[in-house]
Amino acid sequence: MARPLIAIAGLACETSTFTPSRTSAAAFHPQRGDAILTERYPFLLPGTPLGDSAAWHGALTGHALPGGQVTREAFESLASEIVTRLHEIIAAHGPLDGLWFDIHGAMVVEGVSDSEAVLLRRIRAVIGPSALVSASMDLHGNVSRTLAHAADLLTCYRTAPHVDVRATRERACRNLIACLRRGQRPLKAWVPVPILLPGEQTSTRDEPARSIYAAVEAVEEADGVLDAAVWVGYAWADEPRNRAAVVVTGWERGAVARGAESLARLFWNARAEFMFVAPTGSFAECLDAALQADASRRPFFISDSGDNPTAGGSGDVTWGLTRLLEREEFRAPTGPTVIYASVPGPEAVEIAVRAGVGATVTVAAGAEVDDLHAGPVTLTGRVHSIKEGDLHAGVEVVLQVGSVFAILTKLRKPYHLERDFTQLDLRPREADVVIVKIGYLEPELYAMAKDWMLGLTPGGVDQNLERLGHQRIRRPMWPFDQVFGTDPDLSARFIPMSDEPLTGVDE
Incomplete structure (x- = not known):
């Protein structure tokens, strides 16, 4: 033909x-x-x-x-x-x-x-x-x-x-x-x-x-x-x-x-x-486990899974970052090094860009789209780095708040590659804890992690499916229904x- x-x-x-x-x-x-x-x-x-x-x-x-x-x-x-x-x-x-x-x-x-x-x-x-x-x-x-x-x-x-x-x-x-x-x-x-x-x-x-x-x-x-x-x-x-x-x-x-x-x-x-592909726990339990891990198990990765932007999450849920910044262990710059990726905050990014690297700023970010679980998070920290021109994020800013390096973006972005961090002057392999809005770890992150846990956090892609409240799926459906009257056809x-x-x- x-x-x-x-x-x-x-x-x-x-x-x-x-x-x-x-x-x-x-x-x-x-x-x-x-x-x-x-x-x-x-x-x-x-x-x-x-x-x-x-x-x-x-x-x-x-x-x-x-x-x-x-x-x-x-x-x-x-x-x-x-x-x-x-x-x-x-x-x-x-x-x-x-x-x-x-x-x-x-x-x-x-x-x-x-x-x-x-x-x-x-x-x-x-x-x-x-x-x-x-x-x-x-x-x-x-x-x-x-x-x-x-x-x-x-x-x-x-x-x-x-x-x-x-x-x-x-x-x-x-x-x-x-x-x-x-x-x-x-x-x-x-x-x-x-x-x-x-x-x-x-x-x-x-x-x-x-x-x-x-x-x-x-x-x-x-x-x-x-x-x-x-x-x-x-x-x-x-x-x-x-x-x-x-x-x-x-x-x-x-x-x-x-x-x-x-x-x-x-x-x-x-x-x-x-x-689940990894041990699971509440966000607090994941942080506790990461802090208790010895040097051979670091960097310790935590998936902030409920707001994973590559599964359909809005990306701007602030629940995880808010809980992280509440912890006493990370309030001093000498505390365990934590990288958090990420929360969108266009105004926060604009303020940080105007101030420049090295400046100290106070900004609010997140919850502009999804405020169902937490409101905007307020951060006061030093501008660690700025990167412009990213395909997804547009502009990225890293703020150091105590020992936490929080990535703020103009638009939401997934963080799957080592260069996503190194281009922001971050060294994930040398960090104590790396927290990423993700579910299972993508290959490069999986290779870097010495240990990891899946945080069962809230958001639009909550791993606790029953917490979401499906109404239109066909029933019976495993695991929503554990007992079927007859085996399915x-x-x-x-x-x-x-x-x-x-x-x-x-x-």
Whole structure:
């Protein structure tokens, strides 16, 4: 066949419905046209194996930092532009053979249920029922029956922390090319699994998730199977689609069904084995443990997990920093060295920048968006460092308050890399305690930590799910419900092909 014509489109944002923050269109940093290939996905450029296998055309893709619900205005404006640009691609080049749907899977839009499925239906109205659609997703996304119907292929990451992001996206594109060359839509088996757990209990570093995801490749290797994927689901949104799921695609019905059902049973049978990735405790208990740790266990990392901005937290909850500054142990500059990352405070940052490094300032920061747990925190300290031009934070300032080095930002920012600290003249490896708004430690932090604990702190991504008050998730659901009247139905549901009507309730 001639080189197929494939478009690229999608919106990605992991969205907590338990934070008051909102996500705007600008937060997606949308890329358009050729920039999608040249700046975001060079593995699709001419001269690469995938780039030479098809004619790829970017419509619009956007990836927002996790946060609060996407505003309806933002969604409508970006979705409308995607539709318009797809029309333009078709007008210029002819009918599309396929589309790579570049999403996360846990985006929530104000007033819209199952927003990725809604977006894909709008795309389908443009590209037609015959075009094949391949979606790449985060394993913390959600796969509704409607989404599984609208897409022909769905795959997701197989690691958490996610070290296979590019590999997953390339796999989604390879699978699409394989189906187009074969000239056949794959069979799709979908199994919803009534489990909803946070990522901090399902890291693939640890059992049982390690074994569950190791089994994915074994299923995929069976004759007649093209792809296998397991979604943990996203725990901090309150929607009926939020739960674990398995999708297996391929050509041989029996192999596809057996693979899907085996993965679903493996997940369900392990439900009581999922534990947090590190010792847990209240924030006070974590600080006590860090102070009691000897030199061989420092730096001691603490996850201020309830306001993790890369899980959907607003990032400006001040509860943790407030509790930290109340401790007597850290009030003198000679106390144990603590780095705290971070709290947004635009006015505080502006005051510190005007004063300059070395100046002593009194500022208030945080709680401009999420004041449900604590109000603004007031700090009097010495300006230790200033950095401008960060992609996420804009401007960063470090204030030394006693022995605490608190990072304040103009805009919220995740701190995952050693250079995030060293560029601020901070030395995390030499600190006694490093406190980061995060859940499980990302690889570089994990490598630096001599010991660590997961602080069960409040916020929009509270690890104590029952404290959040879900109302719309399907019940029974583990671990919200410990006793099920009967075992769940883990049989494979073969979803109609996308060019066939979907009937029945979206289970």
